[in-house]
Amino acid sequence: MKRFVAPVAIGVGAVLALSACGGAATTPSGESAEDGTLVIWNWGNSDDAAAAYQDEVLAVFAEQHPDVEVEIVSQPFDQYYTLLGSAIEAGTGPDLALFNGGTQLKSRTDQLTPVTDELADIHDQLAGWPAFEDGGETYSAPMFLQGFPIYYNKAIFAEAGLDPENPPTTWDELADACDTIASETDVSCFALGNKEGLGIEFFLSGFGSGIFTPEEYDAWIDGERDWESEHATQVLQLWADTAEDGWYNDGANSTAMFNDSFDLFSGGQAAMVIGLSSGIAHWKQFDDFLGDDLGFMMPVTVNDGTTLALPIEGGIGYGVLNEDKLDLGVDWIKATVDRDALANYSIAGGQIVSDTTIELDTDIQSAQDIVAELPGSKPLLHTSLGGDTLDLLHRVGQQLLIGEITVEDAASQLAASEG
């Protein structure tokens, strides 16, 4: 009868011994107080090019700080901010963490150390700063520019009898094009993934410059937002109308933006998509599937008195969470925008980098078209929203898409959440 007890007891003993070893051997990342380590969180490298870029950044940093050990922790992106928030709250957060510019960074500025003066010397070298600025302070430097360019499939345009070289420039033309695509082909007009609720923010920022006047646009970015204004309600109305008019693939609310909807576009199942300019779902990835059929178009004019602009701003950048490691953190941030590292990654990984003096050496036409529009570009509309308003926008976006709430209701909820 003792047969059963003995193995259990041995097992427990052995394991406790093992775990004690494990405990002694590790360096708790939360207590990186000892000099010479820098713990950095990010959400990993999307491909070999990104990994190569990270290696270059590490090399640049190591040149300045050969004795500092850098520990990079890659967390799954979809759990990233909750993990980070919990870790910071529990006092086990990293020294530096990667942030999306705009809402994500701005809602955590109370935990970040400003680096305004420290980065002043590279300010003129890069574009896209506003996404990392809040209340007059700078919290990080943008590595890439992230925007919402509209891509289209020239082959599908041709199949539908539309002119592949002259995409729509006004809302009416766009609506006509979608009608034609619906009747002439069996693909959807736009690929849409709205499972995460992201569809409406792509719609808002993607088409915003054709809807809002430049004054309204700038005021919106500055925080003066009136969701019940004519043009803001119009955004919600157009979003609901396009769903009702059948612009999108079936089941958009259960289709993940990343990457089911982009796969639909890559796979020729949709004529257009509001994509990204860097990271993933960009010109290089679509080029892999569509080649010369890939086209880029600007937003369309919806209202008179608007000035079309490419929506793009600083994408991602590292923020300093541990004030004691400020100097190391600043040097790491500067290493991430090292000109050579960015230049190499730009072409290998398909990134529009923040250093606009770097020439994008690619023959992918849509990339050149995007770069050509950079001078007149504007920041994204949705990233100036607060975290809770943005989450509410995601939810009403889903409800509008299936006609469960009215535009007026959505607008008043959003207005209320802006307080």
Added chain:
Amino acid sequence: MTAPTSTRAVVLSDPSPGWPRRTPKVPRRKRKITSETVTPYLLVLPVLLILLVFRIYPLLLGINFSFTGDQELNGVFVGFDNYLFLLQDERFQASARNVLVVLLFVPIEVLVAGLLATFIFIKVPGHRFYRSVYFLPVVLSPIIIGAIFNIVLGANGPLNAMADSVGLPTVDYLGQTMTALPSVLAVHIWATFGMALVIFLAGFSTLDQQLLDAAKIDGANFPQTIWHVIIPGLSQTIQFVFVTTTIGMLTGLFGLLYTMTAGGPGAASYLPEFLIWKLNGEARPALASAASVFLLLIVLVIGLIQIRVLRRATKES
């Protein structure tokens, strides 16, 4: 030794499995400290200590934390502000409502598992094979189950393609308010009924075969046999499965929810644990704590009520 060693034996022979009999009143003064009186405490002590330190204490910390503010109010005492905020928050209301929907699905899982166990018990053709196969999903992680069913239940997925081919309407199961949460729950049942099934089978093996034979001789048909012989004989097993299924549903849906609907559309499939997760991700940990406390109360009250009701119901039958 002829001790019954199955769960169902245990469950069956105890009038109230798992619920300890009331300790007979022992006059306090006359108690002597002997090895006999101390050993029971030593046996439960490790469990008690672990639960006090690593469950109850964090819970108390969380309650304390829920009365402080977030961001610029970090660490500042804000009284019941977080709670008042939650009461009018759409996502919180949806989470609380959805707990009730979740509980409605508990009997369905018990029924499904019970029926299938009955069929396996009466040895329908292939019963051995089914017994093995049905348990298999229990092994899989919710992440992979969610990933697979995202595709299977998709608007253009295999299920809808099949429905379409026989002329049934297609449904965007995970993207519609009415179907999102029920779909997640259905998948949860698919993924976990194997466990309930095994417990039921354990219960069946203690059923009195003579009673079943007698019913057959008396000419009872199958539904009658279930109703008059099997259910009364299994009342303790049923109760046990109910409790474990309830707990599984109240605490084990996060993984599926996360991968299948992410709470949407709108807040239609929000559940407590998901809301808390989201609030932490929105850099509002104190609000998340308040939601934790609030929703813990709801879960505890509902859970305990259900257990009470069940105890009474099965006792009367």
Added chain:
Amino acid sequence: MRAERISRWVIAIPMALLAIATIYPMVYAVNIALKDRREYVLDRLGVTTTFNIQNFVDAWTQANMGRYYLNSIIVTVASVAIILLLASMAGYAIAHLTFRGNRVMFLVILGTMMIPFQVIMVPFIKLMSDIGTINTYAGLIIAYVSQFLPFTVFFMASFYSGIPKEITEAARVDGNNLWGVWGRIMLPLGKPALLSMGILNALFCWNDILIALLVMQSPDQRTVMVGVSALRGQYPDNVPTYLAGVLLVVLPLVVVYLIFQRQITAGVTAGATKG
């Protein structure tokens, strides 16, 4: 008799369909894991033609699975062993022994069983950090033991309460004290229940992501499931590789299940029918 046989076959049809519905998604996952990225985008539902075994190789190396497997095994084995040991002790006491506070103890078990981990997530991690167990095996083991112990105690108490008092009393007459009864009677008799709970808790520990992500923040200390979920962050567009990784994680579980399935599904029942 004939009618009954027919009705059994009729019942078998939906049961067979359900069995197919149980197996099909898994076959489906294997199918997708064998596609290359291009085939996945262009033809998601069709049967693979590329048979891209490379996905499994990539997943293995990119998710550092060799190292992470070891972490998972250590943590899972230790957690399960401790859970079973403590639960059988407490389960025996709660079910068989009379002591003051027995009911309170049971309510504590029942109450803690219903706490979803998210509810205590932040304070729990804070506690782990305060006692210095972040990034240690011990920390993750404590986390799993405290998370899964209540249900196991509940189950064991329920199981033991079905063992007749006469058996334990006979053992007492033979000169065993309470520890002896536990070690010589309750542990061996509890074997089927302990085996079921062992498998179930091993599944929970092995498949967990959330707790492991929070407690094991250092890349070297991760479990295999976390390694694979980070794979998704690293290669967000490569679903086939991700699924290949998940299948590699699940594979040992399926093997263990196939080995022990008789004990799990049939074995539990067998002991009792003899009685």
